[in-house]
Every structure is written in structure tokens, then in C-alpha cells.
Amino acid sequence: MDREIPEHLLKTKNGEPVTMLEAISEALFEEMTRDDSVFLLGEDIGVYGGAFKVTRDFLTHFGENRVIDTPIAEGGFTGAAAGAAHMGLRPVVEIQFMDFISPAYDVITNYIATSNYRGAGPMPLVIRGPVGGGNRGGPFHSQNVEMAFFHTPGLKIVYPSTAKDAKGLLKASIRDENPVIFEEHKGLYRAPALREVLPDDDYVIPLGKARTVREGTDLTIVTYGAMVHKSVEAAETLESEDGVSVEIIDLRTLLPLDEDAIVESVKKTNKLLVVHEDTRTGGIAGEIAIRVSEKAFEWLDGPILRVTAIDAPVPYSGSLEDYFLPQTGDVVNAARYLAAY
Amino acid sequence: MDREIPEHLLKTKNGEPVTMLEAISEALFEEMTRDDSVFLLGEDIGVYGGAFKVTRDFLTHFGENRVIDTPIAEGGFTGAAAGAAHMGLRPVVEIQFMDFISPAYDVITNYIATSNYRGAGPMPLVIRGPVGGGNRGGPFHSQNVEMAFFHTPGLKIVYPSTAKDAKGLLKASIRDENPVIFEEHKGLYRAPALREVLPDDDYVIPLGKARTVREGTDLTIVTYGAMVHKSVEAAETLESEDGVSVEIIDLRTLLPLDEDAIVESVKKTNKLLVVHEDTRTGGIAGEIAIRVSEKAFEWLDGPILRVTAIDAPVPYSGSLEDYFLPQTGDVVNAARYLAAY
Amino acid sequence: MSDSAFGLGRTELHDLYRALCVTRAAEERLELLQKQGHVTGGVYRCLGQEAGAVGAAFALRRRTDGTGDMLCHTIRAAGALFLFGGELIDYFRQYMAKGTGPTRGREANVHWFDFDKGFVGPVSPLGTMIEIMAGMTLSFRLRGEERIGMVFYGDGASSTGAWHEGLNFAAVQRCPMILMVENNQWAFSTPTSKNTRVSSFTEKGPGYGIGAESVDGTDVLAVFDAVRRAANLVRSGEGTRMVELKYFRRRGHAQHDPQDYVDPAEIRKWEKKDPLDLYRARLLEKEWASEAELVAIEQDAFDSCRVAAEEAIGEPYPDGPDAVTDVYTDVSTPHPWTRADSPDPTLA
Amino acid sequence: MSDSAFGLGRTELHDLYRALCVTRAAEERLELLQKQGHVTGGVYRCLGQEAGAVGAAFALRRRTDGTGDMLCHTIRAAGALFLFGGELIDYFRQYMAKGTGPTRGREANVHWFDFDKGFVGPVSPLGTMIEIMAGMTLSFRLRGEERIGMVFYGDGASSTGAWHEGLNFAAVQRCPMILMVENNQWAFSTPTSKNTRVSSFTEKGPGYGIGAESVDGTDVLAVFDAVRRAANLVRSGEGTRMVELKYFRRRGHAQHDPQDYVDPAEIRKWEKKDPLDLYRARLLEKEWASEAELVAIEQDAFDSCRVAAEEAIGEPYPDGPDAVTDVYTDVSTPHPWTRADSPDPTLA
Numbered sequence A, B: 001m002d003r004e005i006p007e008h009l010l011k012t013k014n015g016e017p018v019t020m021l022e023a024i025s026e027a028l029f030e031e032m033t034r035d036d037s038v039f040l041l042g043e044d045i046g047v048y049g050g051a052f053k054v055t056r057d058f059l060t061h062f063g064e065n066r067v068i069d070t071p072i073a074e075g076g077f078t079g080a081a082a083g084a085a086h087m088g089l090r091p092v093v094e095i096q097f098m099d100f101i102s103p104a105y106d107v108i109t110n111y112i113a114t115s116n117y118r119g120a121g122p123m124p125l126v127i128r129g130p131v132g133g134g135n136r137g138g139p140f141h142s143q144n145v146e147m148a149f150f151h152t153p154g155l156k157i158v159y160p161s162t163a164k165d166a167k168g169l170l171k172a173s174i175r176d177e178n179p180v181i182f183e184e185h186k187g188l189y190r191a192p193a194l195r196e197v198l199p200d201d202d203y204v205i206p207l208g209k210a211r212t213v214r215e216g217t218d219l220t221i222v223t224y225g226a227m228v229h230k231s232v233e234a235a236e237t238l239e240s241e242d243g244v245s246v247e248i249i250d251l252r253t254l255l256p257l258d259e260d261a262i263v264e265s266v267k268k269t270n271k272l273l274v275v276h277e278d279t280r281t282g283g284i285a286g287e288i289a290i291r292v293s294e295k296a297f298e299w300l301d302g303p304i305l306r307v308t309a310i311d312a313p314v315p316y317s318g319s320l321e322d323y324f325l326p327q328t329g330d331v332v333n334a335a336r337y338l339a340a341y
Numbered sequence C, D: 001m002s003d004s005a006f007g008l009g010r011t012e013l014h015d016l017y018r019a020l021c022v023t024r025a026a027e028e029r030l031e032l033l034q035k036q037g038h039v040t041g042g043v044y045r046c047l048g049q050e051a052g053a054v055g056a057a058f059a060l061r062r063r064t065d066g067t068g069d070m071l072c073h074t075i076r077a078a079g080a081l082f083l084f085g086g087e088l089i090d091y092f093r094q095y096m097a098k099g100t101g102p103t104r105g106r107e108a109n110v111h112w113f114d115f116d117k118g119f120v121g122p123v124s125p126l127g128t129m130i131e132i133m134a135g136m137t138l139s140f141r142l143r144g145e146e147r148i149g150m151v152f153y154g155d156g157a158s159s160t161g162a163w164h165e166g167l168n169f170a171a172v173q174r175c176p177m178i179l180m181v182e183n184n185q186w187a188f189s190t191p192t193s194k195n196t197r198v199s200s201f202t203e204k205g206p207g208y209g210i211g212a213e214s215v216d217g218t219d220v221l222a223v224f225d226a227v228r229r230a231a232n233l234v235r236s237g238e239g240t241r242m243v244e245l246k247y248f249r250r251r252g253h254a255q256h257d258p259q260d261y262v263d264p265a266e267i268r269k270w271e272k273k274d275p276l277d278l279y280r281a282r283l284l285e286k287e288w289a290s291e292a293e294l295v296a297i298e299q300d301a302f303d304s305c306r307v308a309a310e311e312a313i314g315e316p317y318p319d320g321p322d323a324v325t326d327v328y329t330d331v332s333t334p335h336p337w338t339r340a341d342s343p344d345p346t347l348a
């Protein structure tokens, strides 16, 4: 590969700050450069560079055999990626909007997730794409997809909240021998506040390990993705207005869940609030609650509570969507109540 | 319709006991007789009468326009059922093994579940079929599917544990204006112990209401489906061997969840064990735990615990499957521990 | 180009032109509204494709009492929606996500429904609506009704499993359904050749055992004629058919797409085949309409769009709490307790 | 019936017969084992279809070092599995759910894998394996390898979205893949006419822009010849092709199915087209084999099945706790705490 690296993929090399989107592009680019067996499949990822431009200029750099524009067939090309993985390649699939992962639900849950268990060997395959609300995308361009897959043993699910994490976690996902669903929140892609200068080395952030975003003593908030930032906002309000000290755990990987990190923090603060953008019933807060109940019941000084989206499809209109989504004020209210409990 | 009713569908009329499978057949038969707009779609349900013979002789009785053998296309015919429901029909779809509902995941979660919310009106549609393990069916003929859909607002999920409930709940599901996923445990279909004489009237069991299977004071077990019977076995052991009094709640409807029934029982016994056949992580026990935490934390005298299948695909071999599935002894162990807590 | 009016009278010929003009004017109005910041979400033009939807829908039985044919349009088939009685003001309300619109701000643009008028809006996941329309038209056959259904989809949607499962189900079950393939040569940035190896979608017909034909999608009368013939066959019991519209997407996938992956010469070539220009010239040449009549139609289309848009602009957005209603017909979904009066969940 | 040996030598002609006999003997042994209570799950016969799988697989490049062609069989294509080196003893271990089998009791019957030998077992959800094989063969094209892949599926599976998405993807991407359609006229109790309106699956080829042909699936040499030609085209860069095997499922879907929905006369008709009988007669007629040679092959097939089955019977079932391993390559999934030494979850 003697082609020049496109300018916009050299920001970290040049010591410039990058957005989360750029961090993801860099991760893909570096992994493809490092390992010839990594290749990309997805709709409009070639000439167009992807609906969100994550793979802009990849086609010219890596050529048609490594950046494949697929037919509109999420099941078909995700299944094909699995077949290629059997043969020693390491496919990274882009789902244009993660809402459209559902036609691939069958092949992901039945074939891909069970491959190693059924004796068909490791399945190094990443399925990545944009998720999340707040963009007035309506019911089919706003979904979070973690709970469609959280119940499927054999899958890993990653959901980064910062540029640095996104890059390191995506690299770890690509190098993982297991299938990974990688969720990228659209609202974080280009968020100016998330721009940061990344380490210039080939760093990797291990899957399955949560991150303590903020230490605190009165209350633990377990969260991930875009809600990490709303939770931090809430924690600052609580600290300045109420003198409440909030510890925030960013899960980073949802499956496998970093139970130890959660339990340890709850043992310290004795209170737990789970915050997720996804809808309420059947959301990940439930699993977290029962794990804490199992492992740290005696440490709990108050109910485990949650702040989540409403149980409804994601509505289109801004006023409805804002009401639908969990807001910073909701986190403040719930945390305040719990702190005083 | 002046044809004679097939003999095997007259058992309740004749005061004879029926199996759960026969109860389901009767429910379908009676609803189709009562309401011309009810019709059936599925693979091999016509001449063959369905893989489990639930619709045996329906074709000759109701004719080809009401008992439709479909191509092997779960997404296609479930979607078609939705279209027919828009036009005023009330389709009941059979999935040959509920494991094969996954190709219909897209249309169910995105189209069917959201219909009323999106303004396309009610969606009276039942999707029913056999679920569950214990039959040496392996990874693709043994699944429980509730958690694939529990996170989707707009759906209802029903999972009966007795012949009487199966009939009454299926009738209620067919008459419901919302889409219902109706799970029938293969191990219960013909279980001799479940044969019972059913009421001879057109009874209906309302969706969303749990049933207290057994009253008790020391501990609540919340469960459903085949695990109701293992839980009852366990409770009897606990009562006779330990003098522990166990209350058992059969959820019957998983979505919407009968939170009130659960909370009320926990407020009485102060201890909660959830038992489900489905795999552990992301199972319904989590949602139940956080609801109880939210609504009855102060009443809890011990951790909320769960007995479930292992986090793995359903293995084929009997020895593996028995280890994989939750057993009566596991329920006894957990309940004993909790009772003594 | 066809030489006759295919039995259509002057009024009908004018109606066709009106529908074309309304489609064009509505979309141009949308672009303006978007620049003014009134539109929620993207604007997806069907520039150059107007005649396909208009000609096809015109060949169906349109009723307003739920007894006519059923239609499932796409975002590039807004003309069909208008012909079936979809109101301009509702169209603008939908694009502006107003609470007064038919989906009360819950769904976007043309994703809306009126079973009496006979249209069912699409959902985003491509292919799904073929399954839905297969079932709608199945119900017509089961009940012995004389109705038929029509579902639109682009070339790219043909790659989806839903497209196949729905079409095959319809074919086997002899559902009275016409699948209109909007072959505009692109699926977002992907040329048709990367979605299928066939050069015409009619090659797919025999694989489903159904009749299929292709028609110039820029020629409104040719489309009307082809679809009317297909509709007659379908209605008289032949079962499912396919009609392919051949034309070109002269704009980007949506407003945000500069379409720089398309050869500009190709776009210019297709500009010469503008369906409004072509039909207008024909109307004049055949003396089916006078210049004054056409100008009046054009003016009327422009005015009604302007008026409808302005009215919609003034209308309110939905109330936030409406987000929680109607998830079920009967059960009310739990309110997010942190926004209730008390944050204590035991009081919720 | 073809008249020549298609360039095959005596040994190869005998190998073909051996594969047919092994398939037949293995299944008959299975039926016996099932009656004796040794089999976990159903027994799915391919009676009358043996020649399809055998002839097709024989036309591929079989290797044992992971450089040959790839095959995805079905339960009715066990002959292909055997030709690719699948061991009889493993076949019986799988059907008996033994811990010594290739999937250690986790998966059923022919659902097993050996990438070195070149076969990948199917999963139950129909259609999936076309997607998988599309990707396997895509990798051959991307890496410039000369390998090709073959995937089997029944007529009924053609209705699935996965079938369509996988085949279309393969066609567009020119994956070197052959789809073998096992058209045995039934899908469980459903006749082919209720799964598709086409009378031959070759009518589906043009809809994907791929070559397709039909062959008498009871004639092992005809199948071999057709598939060898197809394989040459595919290997030399033509991309995806389809070959339809025409024959009949002479038994029920599985043992539990009395097949009473089938006209018995039809079954009797097809009994006369038994692929083993036909080929045996040809071998003798053309003097490609002597009666003694054939009897020896038959005896050998019978004996090796008996020996393998007996050996497998004596082997252990898996240990229960093996159920929790290998869900991931690295993470260990939580053990069910109630079966741990202590029921206290804080100690787990």
C-alpha cells in the first residue's frame, strides 16, 4: 500500500484533536493498514464514504476488494461477513443506521453468536453503525439496539462514549475473536465537546472493562454512551447545588457486563442509579439491578432506580422526542431523591 | 359452516379432560367458529395439521381460505398477516418452532409493534408457536423467545402454563386489538399431568393479569410456563422438608407485566425468587428485580435471586441440556437459601 | 412516446397534468421550507420520476370510503399519494412534524395512512411494505372483493429479503397486487448494478411466476396505459404482476447528498426527458389543452402548495406528553417517574 | 440417461457407487439405531436423492488441508459430507449426541464442521447457509484463490429471505459459488407449488443474472457431468451458478411423518427411479464393474456402517458441565450459582 494517507485521517498523527467520528475512522484505517485480513462491507461505504462519512476516501486508499459496497441486504452481507470470517478474514460490517440491523437478527443470533459453541470456530466479526436519538430521526433512524442482542450469549456489545474510547474499543473489537456489535451514538459523532487529542500510539482499550468517569461517595450512576455526558452534567449540578458526591461508571462494554466494577462502586456508595437512553422495560437496568441484588444486597441503602427513555417507539417531532428521551433534569431529580433516601 | 366438528375437538363439550395442546386447538377452533374474520397462516398447518397437530382437521372444516399453508417465509407471512389485519381480518400465525420467528423480527418489531403508535391503527394479530427446551431439540428447536420481544413497546407476550389458561389466554389474545406473541411450551403440550376438564362456556382469561398458583408467607416465586410446575414441585419439597411456605405467582402475560401482583406478593413475603427457563443474562428476572426495587425496596428482607438456564445456546445432548436447564433442585436450593436469609 | 390519449377525456388528461404539477410544486415548496428551517428531517426529491407515480396511481380505482384499491407509496411516489386524496396540508404538516398532522408528529414525511382513501404509508426498513401489501390484497382475494393493491419500491429495495418473501408469498397466493419497481438507477450512492446483476427488473418476473413489463417512467400516458392493462389482468384473477418504471433520479438521495458520484452529463441527458415538460408539450401538440389552461393548472398547483404550507407553518407542534399515548390500544405505558410530580417511584 | 462415463475411470466410477451405498447404508443403520433408542432427535432420510449429493460433491476439488473447495451440505446431502471426508463414526456420534462427536453433543446430526476437509454444517434456519457460503466464496475471490464453494438447499428453502439475500449478494459480487437446489417436490407436507409458482428453479436464475440448469437428480453421472461443467464455469470467473436436482422425497419429512399427504402411486413411480438401482444396472450393463465388485462395495458399505455405529454406541455422552464452555473464545459465562457448592450468590 504505497498510497498517501488522506489528510483527514492524519489528525492524531499531527497532534490535532479529533471528533468521535474521526477517531472511529482512524481506528478502522489503522487496523486495515496493520492487518490485510481486515476488510469492510456495507451500504454506500465506498465512493460515498458511508452515510456519515466514516469511511471517506477508504475506497481510493484500500481498493474495491477491501471496501465493498453491498446490495441493500443486511442479513445477506452480515451472513457473508460471517462466511468470510470462517475463511480467516476479519470483516467489519457497517449498518447504515443500526435500526436496520433487524433483517440480520436471524443470522446474528442464530448463526454468528453460536458459531464457536457449535464447533464452527471463532467468529472475528464487527458489526458497527450509528445508533441513538436526539436527531429527529423518527422511529427508524434513532434506535438503540443493545437490548435486541444483550440476551444472546456469544455476542459482545460495545458502546463508547468518548473519542478516545471509541478508537481503542473499536481496535480491540476488530482484534477480538468473538462477534462484536459496536454502537456509535450519532449525537456524539461530531459533538465539539468530545474532540480530544488522542495518544499517538497503537493503543487498545480492553473489552469488558468499565471506566470510572468520576469518583464519588454518595451515589453511583451506571451508564454508557450519550448518557454518560448527561450524567456528568447532572453530577456537577448535584455537587454544586446539593453537595452530593456522585460516582459515575461508564460501562463501555455492555456484554460481557463488568459486574465487578458495578458491585465495587455500589459497595462504596451504597446507592445505585442506572441511566440509559434506551427504552425502559427490558432495558439493561434490570440486569444490573439483579446482579447488584445478588452480589451486594447488604450494601444497598436505597432502592436501585433508573432513568430511561419512555416505553414507546422513538417519535419524530422534536417536542415528542425530547419528552421521550431521558434528560439531564431527570437524572438530577432521581439522583437527588436517592441521595436523600 | 355446516360441517361436523371433528371428534377430537369435542372433548370439552363432552366433559372430557384435555391436554394443553387440545385446549389450544379448541381455542382456535372456537374463535374461528365465532368470528369469520379469524384465519390461520403457517407452514404445514393445512393437510398436515401443523408440526404438532394443533390444527388437525381444521382445513377440511374451515377450507383453504381460512387455513393457509404458506411458503417458508416467516417474515413474509407474518408481514402479510399484518396487512390482512389492517383490512379488518384477525390473523393467527403459527411459527412451526418459535426459534424460526427470527426472520420475522424486523417486521414484528418495526412494523407490527409500532402500527398503532404510528397512526396505522390497531393490529389484532396473534403469533403463536411451540417454545422451550427439554426435548433434545438442540439450539434451533428449543428456544424461548420472550426476551427477543420483551423490549419492544407495543407488543404483548403471553406464556401459559396450564390447559385452562392456554385456552382462555389464547381466546383473549385473538380478541385483543394489539399484536400478541403467544408461547406454547412443547414439554407441556401433551403432559399427562396437565390434562384437565375445562369449563364448557366461552371463557376468556384477561391478558396482563398474573395468577397466584399457591399462597405462601415466607417467600415469593415469580415464574411462568414450564417452570411453574418445577416451582410447585420445589415448593412442596420445601413445605414438607423445611416447613417453608412458598407463594407462587404465574405471570401468564409477560408483557405487559403484572407489576401489581408481584409487588403485592413481595410486600407480603418479603423475599423474591424469580425462576425462568430462558437464559440468564438479560432474562426477565432483571426487569422484575428493578420493578420490585422501585416499588417495594423497603419490604425486601433478602436479595432478589433467580434460577435460570445457563448463558449458552441450547445444547443438543440430553446430559448437556439437563445441565443447561434450571431444575427443580436448583429452585429448592435457592429458595432454601433465601428462606433462611 | 404513445400517440393516443388511451381513452382519457380532456378532464382526465388535465388531472394528470395537475398531479404532476402538484408533485413538483410541493417538493419545490419543501426545499424552500427546509432552507427556512421549517422542515424536520430530510427532503427527498423525485425530480424526473413524477410521471411514474402519477400515471400508475391514476390507473387504479380511487375511492374515499374504504372500498377502492389500496396503494403503498414511497417517498418518491408522493404524486400517487396526492391522487389518492392525501392532502397537501397534511404533507407539509408531516414534513414539519406538526402535532396537527395525520401522525401527530410521530412519523415523518409520507409515512402516513388513510385506509378509507386507500393509502398506507411506508416504513423505513426497505421491502417490508411488499409483505404488508401482499396481506392486504390477500384479504381482497379471501373475501372475494374486486379490489387490488399497488406497492412502490426502488431498485435497491429489491435486494432485501422482505422484497423476496413478500413478492413470492403474493405470487404463490395469487394476491391481486402490482409491484411498481421505481428503477431510477441509483440506491443512495449505489448504482443498480451493485444491487442486482439484471439489467431490467422484468427479468425477475419469471422467477416468481408472474408477469412483468417495463415502461418509460418519464411518459405519464405510457405508464398509465401499462398499469391499466396490468391492473385489469390482476383484477380479473391473474394474481400478482410487476411493472418496472425506467427513469433516473436527477437529484441526490436527499438534500444533503451533492450526488457527486453521478456523471453530470448523465443528469443533463435526463433533464431533457423531464416528465412535466414532455407531457406539457404533448398536451399542447395534440391540442388536449390550451396554453392558458396549462398555466392555470400550474398556477393553481403553486398556489395551493404555498397556501397549504403557510397554514401548516402556523400550526403547533405536538405536546411532549403525547409521546406516551397510543403505544397500545388499551394499556397505558408507564410514565417516566422522574418527571412525575414526585421522584418517589412508589408513588408513581 | 447419459451414455458415457464422462471421462471417469473405473476406480472413480466405483467410488461413486461406494458413496451412494454408504449413504443408503448409513441411513438404514440410523433407522435401526433409532428403533433401538440410540438416536437423539429425528432421522431424515434422503431415499431417492442420494445421487444428487454424491454426483455434485464428486465434481469438486476435495482436499484435506484446507485448500480445496468448500461444501455446505444439508441433511439430505449426507453423501456429499461423506465424500468430503466426513467420517461415518462422527456421523453416528452426532446422531447419538455423543460427547466424542465433532460438536461434542452440542449440535445435531449433520450440523458439523471441518474447514480443512472443506465442509461446513448447516444450521436449521433455512436459507442462512447461502449467505455464509457467499461470504466464504467471496473470500476466495478477494484473495485470488482458485477455490469454489457449493451450498445445498431444498425447494422450500427458496422462499426465505436469506436465500434471496445470499444468492443476490453472491451474484452481484461474482462469488464462485454453486447453489444446488434439491427439488424433491416437497417441503415437509407442503408441495413445491405452494412455495413457488415456478415449475423449475432454473427460471429463477435469470432473475439473479446467473446461469442455471436442471438435471435428473436420480442419475449420478448426469449430476456429476452437469456440476463439473458448472464448476468449471464458476472456477474460471463466471461467478455464481445454480443447478437444480429434480427428484422426489420418497420418505416422510422425518421418521415421525407417515407422509399420508402424498399419493402412494407417485411414490411407487419414483421407486422405479431409485438412483442406486439405476447406477448399478448401468455399471453392469457398460461393464464398468462386475457383480462381484459391486457386491463387495455394498458389503463394505454395510459393514463399515455397522462397525462405526457399534463403536459410537459404546462411547460416552458429554459431561453436563461442558454445556457452559466455549460460548466465547475467552470470557467464561457465569455458572448457575444454585448448582455451585454454595447457593450464596455472593460467593459465586
Ligand SMILES: Cc1ncc(C[n+]2csc(CCOP(=O)(O)OP(=O)(O)O)c2C)c(N)n1
Binding pocket: A043, A072, A074, A096, A100, A103, C076, C124, C125, C126, C153, C154, C155, C156, C157, C158, C160, C182, C184, C186, C187, C188, C249, C253
Ligand atoms: C433495510 C434497510 N436498509 C437500509 C436502509 C437505508 N436506505 C434508505 S433509502 C436507501 C436507498 C434506497 O434505494 P432504492 O430502493 O433504489 O430507492 P430510491 O431511493 O432510489 O428511490 C437506503 C439504503 C433502509 N431504509 N432499509
Ligand SMILES: Cc1ncc(C[n+]2csc(CCOP(=O)(O)OP(=O)(O)O)c2C)c(N)n1
Binding pocket: B043, B072, B074, B096, B100, B103, D076, D124, D125, D126, D153, D154, D155, D156, D157, D158, D160, D182, D184, D186, D187, D188, D249, D253
Ligand atoms: C426459517 C425456517 N422455517 C421453518 C423451518 C422448519 N423446517 C425444517 S425443514 C422444513 C421443510 C424444508 O423443505 P425443503 O427446503 O424443500 O427441504 P427438504 O426437507 O425437502 O429437503 C421446514 C419448514 C426451518 N428449518 N427454518
Ligand SMILES: [Mg+2]
Binding pocket: C154, C155, C156, C182, C183, C184, C185, C186, C187, C188
Ligand atoms: Mg433507486
Ligand SMILES: [Mg+2]
Binding pocket: D154, D155, D156, D182, D183, D184, D185, D186, D187, D188
Ligand atoms: Mg423439498
